[in-house]
Amino acid sequence: MSKPYYTVETIEAGNSIGYLVKRCGGLMTQLAERRFESTSVSFTQWLVLMRLNGRDEPISATQLSKELCHDMGALTRVVDDLERRGLVARERSRRDRRAVELAITAAGRREADSGKRVIVELLNELTEHYSATELSTLVGLLQRMLSVLQSAADASAPSPVPAVRTTTGRHRKAKSGAAT
Numbered sequence: 001m002s003k004p005y006y007t008v009e010t011i012e013a014g015n016s017i018g019y020l021v022k023r024c025g026g027l028m029t030q031l032a033e034r035r036f037e038s039t040s041v042s043f044t045q046w047l048v049l050m051r052l053n054g055r056d057e058p059i060s061a062t063q064l065s066k067e068l069c070h071d072m073g074a075l076t077r078v079v080d081d082l083e084r085r086g087l088v089a090r091e092r093s094r095r096d097r098r099a100v101e102l103a104i105t106a107a108g109r110r111e112a113d114s115g116k117r118v119i120v121e122l123l124n125e126l127t128e129h130y131s132a133t134e135l136s137t138l139v140g141l142l143q144r145m146l147s148v149l150q151s152a153a154d155a156s157a158p159s160p161v162p163a164v165r166t167t168t169g170r171h172r173k174a175k176s177g178a179a180t
Contacts, residue, residue: 060093
C-alpha cells in the first residue's frame with residue numbers, strides 16, 4: 001500500500017480494524033457464553049478443550065495461554081475445573097520431566113465435539129446475512145491479518161534476559177546491556 005490508509009485526521013473507532021475486531025470478538029464471546037449456558041461447559045472451557053483437541057501433543061499452560069490470549073491466572077482456574085471433571089489431564093512433559101503439560105482426555109474430546117454443535121448453530125445464525133463469497137473473503141482476510149499480526153508479534157517479542165544473583169542471594173533479571 002503506497003499511501004497509508006489511516007491518518008491522525010481519519011482514525012476513529014468506526015473505521016479502526018483493531019477496534020472493530022476487538023468489539024466483534026467481545027460480542028461473539030458474550031453470545032457464545034449465553035449459548036453454552038445450556039451445556040456442561042462454558043464457552044471459555046470449550047475453547048480450551050478445542051485447542052487441546054486440535055493438538056497431537058500435550059501443551060504447556062503458558063503456550064495455551066498465549067494461543068488463547070487468556071490471562072494465566074484465569075486459565076489456571078479454568079484448567080483446574082476441567083481437570084477436576086476429568087476433561088483435561090496434567091502430565092509430565094516427555095521433553096522435560098520437570099515441566100507439566102496439559103492434555104485432553106477422551107471425555108474432554110467428547111465434550112469438545114459436543115460443543116461444536118452449539119457454536120456451529122450460532123455462527124450460522126450470525127452469518128446468514130452474508131453470501132458464501134463474502135464469508136470466504138472475510139475469512140481469508142482475517143486469516144491473512146492473523147498471519148501479519150503473528151509475524152509482527154514474533155518480531156517484537158523481547159529476547160530473554162538472563163537472571164543475575166543479587167547481594168541478598170535472590171535472582172533478578174539483568175538490565176538490558178548490563179554485564180552479567
